[in-house]
Amino acid sequence: MxxxxxxxxxxxxxxxxxxxxxxxxxxxxxxxxxxxxxxxxxxxxxxxxxxxxxxxxxxxxxxxxxxxxxxxxxxxxxxxxxxxxxxxxxxxxxxxxxxAEYDIVRPILDDLKPRWQELIAGHEGFYLEDKDWAMAIHASFAVDDEADQVLASARHMAVEAPASAALRVLGGHKFLEIGPRLxxxxxxxxxxxxxxxxxxxxxxxxxxxxxxxxxxxxxxxxxxxxxxxxxxxxxxxxxxxxxxxxxxxxxxxxxxxxx
Ligand SMILES: [Mg+2]
The missing domain is CATH 3.40.50.1000 (HAD superfamily/HAD-like)
Known part of the structure; x- marks a missing residue:
């Protein structure tokens, strides 16, 4: 490089x-x-x-x-x-x-959203971004250990969601996102x-x-x-x-x- x-x-x-x-x-x-x-x-x-x-x-x-x-x-x-x-x-x-098909993607996100909101409620430094076709949790301002724990639980909820095969869960540094496979x-x-x-x-x-x-x-x-x-x-x-x-x-x- x-x-x-x-x-x-x-x-x-x-x-x-x-x-x-x-x-x-x-x-x-x-x-x-x-x-x-x-x-x-x-x-x-x-x-x-x-x-x-x-x-x-x-x-x-x-x-x-x-x-x-x-x-x-x-x-x-x-x-x-x-x-x-x-x-x-x-x-x-x-x-x-x-x-992608919005009618397949959005109901999965609608089901997951209140559960993610509940998960991050009361934790400092988390931000839920609803992008309509995708949804992300940003934890840049959260304490490291707490970010790891909360994002691991959020990931678990996302991969266990019904019909989640149509979606893809992306991780990153203090970041988690669910959106269409494409x-x-x-x-x-x-x-x-x-x-x-x-x-x-x-x-x-x-x-x-x-x-x-x-x-x-x-x-x-x-x-x-x-x-x-x-x-x-x-x-x-x-x-x-x-x-x-x-x-x-x-x-x-x-x-x-x-x-
Ligand atoms: Mg960039």
Whole structure:
């Protein structure tokens, strides 16, 4: 893994056409105070607008946030937006596509929600996020031991839920989420490359967490390039690293002028 992007920039300039898949939080933008916090950043909107208009780029945002939030954060015509890890899409021509059956998914979440609420009630530092298609417990501000215990119980409830085979339980650092099986950034990149082909374009994915790692793997098997956004080197399949969202923005700006 390297932070030297010179070679990459030359490689991309040679490729000519670049298909950009970008995560949002922690990749393009600094983390919001809470996951329900939606504050569009004019600088990001302007950067993405210029990339979308550039004939050598196609741009997709793939976020774990619900689509409705991604649409508010990135009101950019001609961009592809994927919410809930790609379950809900807004295509470049503005159409809405759902890749799972809401009538199967939602009743499972409705059944689980009060049980998760009861579980976290009275515990400090927990936050339940209902994303409509998925539901998450954030425990970033909880004490370590308590976070482990509560999230283990929440996971148990989720995997034991009736019809839970249609869903996938995702863990992370002080985080647990249940959502449709296809809510998977790797499967989403595969789907988008297949469904909206752009022959000869080089796919490139920029992301910062373990859900992005699933997309890195897919992008690499498709001959593309993965870039991790992280202040420290860490275990990853990405070949390149950017330190922070501001470096992603700066690099994308340079890229749009060099191709
Ligand atoms: Mg992220």
């Amino acid at each position: 390297t932070t030297d992007l010179e070679t990459l920039n030359r490689h991309l300039a040679d490729a000519g056409r670049v298909r950009l898949f970008l995560d949002y939080d922690g990749t393009l933008a600094d983390f919001a105070p809470t996951p329900d916090h939606v504050t569009p950043d004019p600088a990001i909107i302007s950067l993405l607008t210029s990339l979308v208009k550039h004939p050598h780029f196609k741009v997709a945002i793939i976020s774990g946030r619900r689509l409705e939030h991604v649409q508010k954060l990135v009101p950019v015509p001609g961009i592809l937006l994927a919410g809930t890890y790609g379950i809900e899409l807004q295509t470049p021509d503005g159409k809405h596509v759902d890749r 809510a998977h950034k790797g499967r989403t990149v595969e789907y988008l490359l297949d469904r909206y082909p752009w022959p000869g374009a080089l796919p490139l994915y920029v992301g910062d967490d373990d859900k992005d790692e699933e997309a890195f793997e897919v992008i690499k098997t498709q001959g593309g390039i993965a870039i991790l956004v992280s202040s420290e080197p860490r275990d990853t399949v990405a070949e390149y690293r950017l330190d922070a969202p501001r470096d992603t923005r700066r690099w994308l700006k340079t890229l749009s002028h060099s191709i």
